[in-house]
Amino acid sequence: MSQHDPEPVTDDRRLAWGLVVGGLIAFVAAFVLLLERLRLFEDSSYVPSCSINPVLSCGNVMESAQASLLGFPNPIIGVASFPVVIATGMALLGGARLARWYWAGLQVGVTVAMVFISWLVFQSLYRIGALCPYCMVVWVVVIPMFLYVTLRNVSAGVLGKGAAGRPAAVLRDWHAPLLVLAYMVVVLLILERFWDYWSTLL
Numbered sequence: 696m697s698q699h700d701p702e703p704v705t706d707d708r709r710l711a712w713g714l715v716v717g718g719l720i721a722f723v724a725a726f727v728l729l730l731e732r733l734r735l736f737e738d739s740s741y742v743p744s745c746s747i748n749p750v751l752s753c754g755n756v757m758e759s760a761q762a763s764l765l766g767f768p769n770p771i772i773g774v775a776s777f778p779v780v781i782a783t784g785m786a787l788l789g790g791a792r793l794a795r796w797y798w799a800g801l802q803v804g805v806t807v808a809m810v811f812i813s814w815l816v817f818q819s820l821y822r823i824g825a826l827c828p829y830c831m832v833v834w835v836v837v838i839p840m841f842l843y844v845t846l847r848n849v850s851a852g853v854l855g856k857g858a859a860g861r862p863a864a865v866l867r868d869w870h871a872p873l874l875v876l877a878y879m880v881v882v883l884l885i886l887e888r889f890w891d892y893w894s895t896l897l
Contacts (some may be wrong), residue, residue: 708727710847711783711787711845712784713784713839714781714784714840714844715834717839718836719777719830719838721780721832724773724832725773725774725829726773727829728827728829729770731743731757732757733771745827745828749825749890750826750893753825753827753828754831755825756819756822756826761822761823762817769815772811773833779804783797797861799853800835801844801845802853802854804850805837805845808837812834812837815830815834816834820884820888825884842873843870845866846867848885849866850867
């Protein structure tokens, strides 16, 4: 099979719905965050709607150097990228069979997104010292997006015939625990990092 050929027929409808719904949620979060960033840029005294308390304070996050990693606000990346995810899901729901190279490209995209949000989680917790609620919505979406696109591509042999055997079976068997574990790690890190504040609310 050449890289331009369609992938073998697979049941991608659940993945498709996940891409559409997850992509829409993440796009809205990124878009609203971009609007908030523009308002803050226009008026330095503006308090963003997602600045709720000393910990949940996207104003502090937006004003950090990490919030413009490539020289422009990070939400622009999401506003530009998530429509591609949504369109991919819609195409699958419409019965499209996407070429192998497209799935490989999507894998690169979700992998970069996963690495990026992992970096942002670390920066938010241990460098900036604040959390952005809208950013956290994107985190919640990207983690399963990465997991299930990877599961689909491993199973379909996009990542190599060797990966389609035992690794694919393990990933299929453990995908739900892996997803729960990923969320639990993030939650526990947040609880531990800001426990001094959370404990005052008890």
